[in-house]
Amino acid sequence: MRLLVTGGAGYVGSHIVWALSDRGDEVVVYDNLRQGHREALPPTVRLVEAELADEAALDAVLGDGHWDGVLHFAALSLVGESMQRPFHYMTENAGLGIRLIDACVRHGVGRFILSSTAALFGNPETMPITETTRIDPGSPYGESKLMIERALYWADRIHGLRYACLRYFNAAGADPAGRSGEDHRPETHLIPLIIEAALGLRPEILVFGDDYPTPDGTCVRDYVHVSDLAQAHLAALARIETGSATYNLGSGTGHSVLDVIRSVERVSGRPVPFRMMPRRPGDPAVLVAGSDLIRSETGWTPQYTVLDDIVATALAWRQAHPNGYGNAA
Ligand SMILES: NC(=O)c1ccc[n+]([C@@H]2O[C@H](COP(=O)([O-])OP(=O)(O)OC[C@H]3O[C@@H](n4cnc5c(N)ncnc54)[C@H](O)[C@@H]3O)[C@@H](O)[C@H]2O)c1
Ligand SMILES: O=c1ccn([C@@H]2O[C@H](COP(=O)(O)OP(=O)(O)O[C@H]3O[C@H](CO)[C@@H](O)[C@H](O)[C@H]3O)[C@@H](O)[C@H]2O)c(=O)[nH]1
Secondary structure, three states: OEEEEEOOOOHHHHHHHHHHHHOOOEEEEEEOOOOOOHHHOOOOOEEEEOOOOOHHHHHHHHOOOOOOEEEEOOOOOOHHHHHHOHHHHHHHHHHHHHHHHHHHHHOOOOEEEEEEEHHHHOOOOOOOEOOOOOOOOOOHHHHHHHHHHHHHHHHHHHHOOEEEEEEEOEEEOOOOOOOOOOOOOOOOOHHHHHHHHHOOOOOOEEEEOOOOOOOOOOOEEOEEEHHHHHHHHHHHHHHHHHOOEEEEEOOOOOEEHHHHHHHHHHHHOOOOOEEEEOOOOOOOOEEOEOOHHHHHHHOOOOOOOOHHHHHHHHHHHHHHOOOOOOOOO
8 A cells, every 4th residue: 555644753653654664555654753753764664744734745745646545643642731732732633634634535545544542532430431432522632633533524424535533542662673662752651751760761750640539549541552553553444445433442451550650660670769749630530442343343452461561662662762762772
């Protein structure tokens, strides 16, 4: 296939780009490199360094030959930040995402895959969260992704654009072959921050809230390995030949913040200093995925089901790249 990947130089996107390249697809990445890294990509992959908002650049790329599909990862993706800058998230994510869909329709792109999110569901009362769980975003970030999902629904109904919305839970880990990993500037995600605390690269990890209605009072999340997410994208690309689809994507197991700290301590063999803090606005107490639908419709099944194994891949990448990309040890 010939595929355009927006945000492909970022954390999740780069793992999917490697998986597509491994199977011989021609991949072009469209990324402004604000969070992405050229070094995260296979050297042979073409990178168009441009803003999604740059309509001329986007039209030029989409007009450059036939595209079998667009995979759309580029977004602002921080729940907490979206609570402070709600309209920025609406315009950047929903606005630019919908313009991208419009451009895909104009250029005759046949398939579209959206990086959607568990943040669509707010604070559900029952777990696991399936595709029939009531949608009620708990943050402007989640709301912005819902808007793109709805635009895709109409793009299919009116223009026949086939799509898959993949609602990831918490992406985690790194390429087991060490070719790509997680390096956000600044880093806000739990696992890389705990690893930095374990390696002595930061003094401690701050735990956002210990008064949630969970067994140990800290938030529970479903950590799904990026390689499993990559395989899910391959499965979704095949599946949408027969129609559009929307899937929840997680490992199906919940882990509290304290569970993750203990896992990093076990895997690294080092203590992790931590300090309790107030809750972070916008954070739901528990998010655990029910992924039966994608399993039954595509045969996808996560290979990483043990948290320590996920953490081990993230730790290995970080130890090989103590300063992130561009500074391999
Ligand atoms: N990381 C997670 O746990 C998680 C969970 C659910 C959904 N998602 C979604 O998956 C996608 C990827 O997440 P990630 O963690 O890899 O994020 P990331 O920030 O690492 O990657 C996003 C990439 O998009 C690029 N980008 C952002 N805005 C752009 C724009 N306007 N124009 C051009 N390029 C732009 C960035 O430079 C970056 O390389 C996002 O859409 C996110 O909402 C992530
Ligand atoms: O320094 C930190 C960072 C995080 N957390 C907690 O750890 C959990 C995970 O947080 P984080 O790694 O920031 O991820 P989320 O906020 O859960 O969001 C991720 O997972 C969502 C899906 O569940 C995606 O939509 C988002 O894009 C992605 O950033 C949450 O309970 C946080 O409160 C801390 O206690 N301390």
